[in-house]
Amino acid sequence: MKQRLVIGNWKMNGSLADNILWATHFRHGLKSQTLQDVEVAVCPPFPYLQSIRSILPDIVQLGAQDVSSECIGAFTGEISVNMLKELQCRYVIVGHSERRARMGERDADIAEKFKLVSLAGLTPVLCVGETEQERAHGQTRSVISHQIQTVIDRCGAHALRNAVIAYEPVWAIGTGVSAELADIQSTHAVIRAQLSDNGLDADDVTLLYGGSLKPGNSEEIFSLPNVDGGLIGGASLKAADFLDICWAAQ
Ligand code: PEP
Secondary structure (H helix, E strand, C coil), X not given: CCCEEXXXXXCCCCCHHHHHHHHHHHHHHXXXXXXXXXXXXXXCCHHHHHHHHHHCCCCEEEEECCCCCCCCCCCCCCCCHHHHHHCCEEEEEEXXXXXXXXXXXXXXXXXXXXXXXXXXXXXXXXXXXXXXXXXXXXXXXXXXXXXXXXXXXXXXXXXXXXXXXXXXXXXXXXXXXXXXXXXXXXXXXXXXHHHHHCCCCCCCCEEEEECCXXXXXXXXXXXXXXXXXXXXXXXXXXXXXXXXXXHHCC
């Protein structure tokens, strides 16, 4: 069986002290049971990456919530992929719906970020998903297909080998209402078919679900065919809940 992947995205939450406490609890929790066949990563806010790395055991990977589409220079406030590499990030989220909606990131910008991350040897986590309105208009498949195809056209299908795609219906993020199991399954199948049309095998790309994934629904979501793990926002903010989700992924 393919190794599952569980990623926690803390977004802009917690103080330094809160997040150090989280990492300390999580480290202790991991000692109580061996994690098998699951890779776990957390994406703290940028300023805390180094402190969190120093507390978590090496089996827990570090991820970044975003990256600049530029490499170096006069880009005030931006963080480059090489900086993330120096801070030992393994994963980099690109195209999260909050950045698409609130920072105006377009598919082309996201594809550029994806390219830089994969060229740097880190693993991009490409977030795709439809809004409530797009869903109501029956556009789920076309929206997701365009989001993925822009990356393939710009970076080449080979760049998706070993990458991660997170299907995150925007209307399910932070709402407490996750997508129906049948919808997750069918959307993941459509994504796999698109990847296959572009010459990629099922094992090449890790496919996550995200959107109100929590301890109470993680087991059934992880048991779906084509779901290789999860991207978790709100429920990753409590170390105990995130641990439960990691155990459920085994
Ligand atoms: C997310 O923001 O990527 C996410 C999945 O959030 P939540 O788990 O809170 O829905």
